[in-house]
Amino acid sequence: MNRRLRDAQHEPGVARDRSSSLRVSAERRMQDMQEANAHLVHATLAAEQLGESAKRVKRQQDEFIAMLAHELRNPLAPIRSAAALLDRIEPVDPRVKAISDIVGRQVAHMARLLDDLLDASRVTSGKVTLRRRPTSVAEFVDEAVETTRSLVESQHQTLTLTLPPSPLYVNGDPTRLAQVVGNLLHNASKYTPDDGTIDLSVRQDGASVVLRLKDNGGGIAEEAIEGIFDLFTQEERSLSRSHGGLGVGLAVVRSMVELHGGSITVHSDGIGRGTEFTVVLPRIDHVAEPVPVHANEPEVGSARVLVVDDNQDAGDMLAMLLQVSGHDVEVARDGLTALTAFARQRSQVVLCDIGLPGMSGYEVGKRMRLQKNEDDLEPLLIALTGYDSPADRARTLASGFDCHVAKPADFDAILALIQHHFAARRTNAAAGRGPAISR
Known part of the structure; x- marks a missing residue:
């Protein structure tokens, strides 16, 4: 039996069949490999196209959001100014003050949403x-408390602030850290009922600073805790969207x-049992306490101010x-008129919009930066604009502006900039130095 099999293997026909079978098998494997490579190339190209498409969509989204913010900031600016003006003039009707406060709070809320x-x-x-x-924790906490004070008071809530006896410091951006605490305070006030309580405390824990914010408000459902920090995530609410x-x-x-x-972590015992953020x-x-920039600055008298805005x-x-x-104020609606008014008025302060016609x-x-007034002193140039990206801020400073202020601006902050500019000018003049530049 084995002998017959061995003899059959040496027959020419059997050898040819086997060789043909091996060749066909190799060709099939080669074809399969080529098809697999083709699929891989197609998949890679498709993935690249999807990636480019996603980048394009993200870029368009960012551009749309920036333009949306700009378009909304412009109408908010006169509304906020009107509310501030109502607060500064003698009201004929006692309700005017309450109306001014309401408008101011709502504009601040809209500006916060845009930010x-x-x-x-x-x-x-x-x-x-x-x-x-190096930033004192009390510095950005106090700023955050001040920005949310009107909201807390309008809802008759009690805000308790507990700071340590000795100053604590972090290496941080005070503006961004104030934004963090301010957002948490705003969130706590929003979800806490009238006459509710909010407790904000700061303490040291070894090499860390711990900020704890606790309220007795609506609380968070257990199933919502995990995704509470995710973008565009909110708890289920009624159609009223009261918050x-x-x-x-x-x-x-x-x-x-x-x-x-x-x-950052969050804890809640459930709906109606309050929330605690840590x-x-x-x-x-410890670092040396910085000297306050605006300390003991005398009041500024009448300055020659030019406002440039096509709105x-x-x-x-x-x-x-x-x-x-x-x-003493003049108003210009476009750039050419502004330059003429600037030379005629010998403006000491300019508040200029960026998106002007022409x-x-x-x-x-x-x-303006190339011009000099009769006193040969540098004017204070403030860009007042709805464009507020880091690139926008860098461009305004490169164009000769001293400050970049986003609309809707806090008028008290603008007055502080003007006051500081003239205080620095007086200090430089007393010391025999040249004109002050606030940049």
């Missing part, structure tokens, strides 16, 4: 830049805390506010 939306876009794009320095919001504030908070090397930040050793309501409202504050605010700033 959160823009920051959410920047965080997801990796475009957030921190300006770090509002975009679902981006806590996502921005977490991102800012993590950019500072810290962490922020942990790396502590740094008539925005320009007029800001001009009225400045006039009520004792300044000549942009950037060009206006450059040309």
Whole structure:
């Protein structure tokens, strides 16, 4: 039997069949490999196309959000100025003050929503830049408390602040850290009923600073805790949406805390049982207390101020506010008119919009910076604009502006900039130095 098999294997026909079978098998394997390679190439190309498409969509989304913010900031500016003006003039009707406060709070709320939306876009794009320095925790906590005070008071809530006896410091961006605490306070007030309580405390824990914010408000359902910091995530609510919001504030908070090397956690015993947020930040050793920039600065008298804005309501409202504050004000609607008024008025302060017809605010700033008034002193140039990205801020400073202020601006902050500019000018003059530049 074995012999017959061996003989059959040596027959020419059997050898040819086997050789043919091997060749066909090899060809099939080669064909399969070629098809697999083709599929891989197609899949790679498809993935690249999807990636490029996703980048394009993200870029378009960011551009849309930036434009949306700009378009919404412009009408908010005169509304905020009008509310501030109502607060500064003698009211005929006692209800005017209450109306002014309500308008001011709602504009501040809308501005906060815009800032959160823009920051959410920047965080997801990796475009957030921190300006770090040794910062007292009390500095940014006090600022956050002040920005939310009117909201807390309007709802008759009790806010208790507990700070340690000795100052604590972190290496951080005070503006961003104030935003973190402010967002948490705003969130706590929003979900806490009238006459509720909010407790904010700061303590040291070894090499860390621990901020704890606790309220007795609506609480968070157990199933919602896990995703509470996710972008565009909100708890289920009734159609009334009584609390509002975009679902981006806590996502921005977490991102800012993590950019500072810290962490944030949340705890709630459930619906109706309040919420507690805990922020942990790396502590740094004691540093010398900075001297307050605006300490003991005398009041500024009447300054010659030029307001440049093609939005008539925005320009007029800001001009009225400045006039009520004792300044001599002119208003220009475009760049060429602004340059003429600047030379005629010998303006000491310029508040200039960027998106002007004909000549942009950037060009206006450059040309003004090249001019001198009769006193041969540098004017204070403030860009007042709805464009507020880091690139926008860098461009305004490169165009000769001293400051970049986003609309809707806090009028008290503008007055502080003017006051500081003239105080620095007086200090330089007394010391025999040249004119002050606030940049």
